[in-house]
Amino acid sequence: MPKTLMKPAGMPRAVVVALVVGWIVIAAKCLFAPALLVRWEIPVHPSWVVVPTLIFASLATVLAWTHDWGSGDRGE
Numbered sequence: 001m002p003k004t005l006m007k008p009a010g011m012p013r014a015v016v017v018a019l020v021v022g023w024i025v026i027a028a029k030c031l032f033a034p035a036l037l038v039r040w041e042i043p044v045h046p047s048w049v050v051v052p053t054l055i056f057a058s059l060a061t062v063l064a065w066t067h068d069w070g071s072g073d074r075g076e
Helices: 013-039 047-066
Strands: none
Touching: 013 047
16 A cells, blocks of 8 residues: 555554545435435525535645654643
């Protein structure tokens, strides 16, 4: 596996699980939201729902992935 896709050292398993579950929920939202907007005749283009979701989810993933999990410093 390429090093860029490997879990950062010290990243808690709960964080990895949260990221995976979160992306599954986001994928479901991005698949179903456009159909539901059309079904209920909501006058909003699906991109206004899908694009911000993907942008903020990507930002949160990058922040979690680049966080220094190995320091153990909790600010105490």
